[in-house]
Amino acid sequence: MKKNHSTKNSIRIKLLITMISLIVGLLTVLTFIQISTQKIVLKKEFGRRIELMKNNLVEKGKILSDNLARQTENNIASYNFSNAAEILNKTVHEYQELDYIILMDSSCMVYTHTLHPELQQEKLSGEEDLFAASRRNPTIYEFSRNTTSFMEIIIPISVSTEQWGTLRLGFSLNTLNNEILNSRNEIxxxxxxxxxxxxxxxxxxxxxGVIIVYILSTRLSKPIVKLTESARLLANGNFTAALNLKITSKDEIGILAASFIEMSNNLxxxxxxxxxxxxxxxxxxxxRTRELKDANQKLQDLDKAKSGFLSTVSHELRTPLTAIIxxxxIIKKRxxxxxxxxxxxxAIKSQKAIQQIKENINIILSEGERLTNLINDVLDLAKIEAGxxxxxxxxxxxxxxxxxxxxxxxxLIExxxxxxxxxxxxxxxDFYGDxxxxxxxxINLISNAIKFTDKGAISCYAKQTDNKIQVTVMDTGVGIAPENLEKIFDKFKQVGDTLTNKPGGTGLGLPICxxxxxxxGGSIHAESEPNKGTAFSFTIPLRADV
Incomplete structure (x- = not known):
């Protein structure tokens, strides 16, 4: 019952999380859009307000600077510098936004400086001063000095059509910045x-939304929980669990329950x-396993009997064969x-008889040696297989x-x-081995190459590859067909027609190799192409863990 309860809670929680996530996501998006829109509107309003205040200040400054410029030019033309200074100082006191007025000639010599009277008759050399002296047309210039922002209206002063100097009206932007800061805080x-x-x-x-989703999830989860519990019982092998499933709804859950009951009966x-x-x-x-074991045991017994028979026969044949050879x-020598x-x-007949006897004796000796090699190969292979x-x-x-x-x-090669x-x-x-x-x-690989090569060369290579030694014996002989490459290492298997022009052998040399x-711990394989030659390669570890 505890598992059933956790399943029920899991479905309900998933539904709650899904619906709440949708509601929260939707509200977040709508809120973000609303705030972003209002923010853009407020920023535009804020920008317009700043621009309006700044334009008012500039307009007021232009009007004031034009009036002062005309009066100053008249006073300078009549060399009445004291009257000009008086008018300028009076103007600074009357206008709160106006911070200072500077009157200087083209050489930056100060005639009136309302903020620093002590600089009168002194030449100014600051960046703002040189910039103002270089202006030939009315200019508005903004700059900061000691954390204070200024807007300076620069008016060229001309006497008799020639520029005499410059009138500079400096307006402090602190008031404007304070208004901007207040507007920003308000926004x-x-x-x-x-x-x-x-x-x-x-x-x-x-x-x-949570209340609505909780009610809906409770109604939806009950039949799903019943189906889940029945499926769990069915998975545990209780095929009667579906008989107690009572879901009468006509929706998808009802169809699923009917299908589940049918599936349970079929299962x-x-x-x-x-x-x-x-x-x-x-x-x-x-x-079948018992039959295979019996057959395998018979095959093993037959293989042991075959190996024993070959070993016995080989031993029995070696003694008389040695005597025959x-x-x-002795007969040949005598x-x-x-x-x-x-x-x-x-006599020709005598010569032919002697030659025939010599050839027959040589055949007996060569066949005797071939049989001896066959017996030795059989004994070697039997010993290796028997350990x-x-x-x-x-x-x-x-x-x-x-x-x-x-x-x-x-x-043989020569x-x-x-x-x-x-x-x-x-x-x-060096490597570790016998x-x-x-x-x-x-020797076996070279002998094989000699047997099947009529012209060309026999090559033997040796090199180190990683932690192994690789030895390759290659010939330029008749080669081996691709379908026979996997058979050449089988016992008593010879590839080719030994009754025509292909050399014969025991068929045990390569299996012994x-x-x-x-x-x-090594491996051996062959690569060949008919009528082009064959390459036998074997690899052995530098240290064989056998």
């Missing part, structure tokens, strides 16, 4: 009152069938030493392995008129 208060009213209105709407029927199928399938799997060598020299060789081979692992030089292998196969290329990377490190076994691997390389 801020209006905005704050507007925000407060909007917030209170929003809170009222939110409260009303119940399917579950019963599934249990029946599962029981039958389990029995079949057990029977030995006695054949015939060459004692018999053939005594036979009359002038009975004795590995002599130690730090081994790759260079020594390749040099020993190429020395052992040089005669016999076929092939070239031998050896390229070993400088400072290549030296003799890897010599056997390289693979067993030796993989025992040392």
């Amino acid at each position: 801020r208060k209006k905005i704050e009152e507007m925000v407060l009213r909007s917030v209170l209105t929003s809170i009222l709407f939110v409260v009303i 119940k029927a399917s579950y019963e069938k599934l249990e029946e199928y599962s029981h039958t399938l389990q029995q079949k799997v057990e029977d 030995g006695f054949t060598n 015939l060459d030493t004692f018999i053939f020299p005594q036979i009359e060789t002038n 009975k081979i004795e590995w002599k692992r130690h730090q081994t030089s790759v260079t020594e392995v390749i040099m020993n292998a190429t020395a052992a196969t040089t005669a 016999q076929k008129g092939l070239a031998l290329n050896v390229d070993i990377e400088k400072n290549i490190p 030296k003799n076994r890897f010599i056997q691997v390289v 693979k067993q030796i390389v993989e025992y040392h």
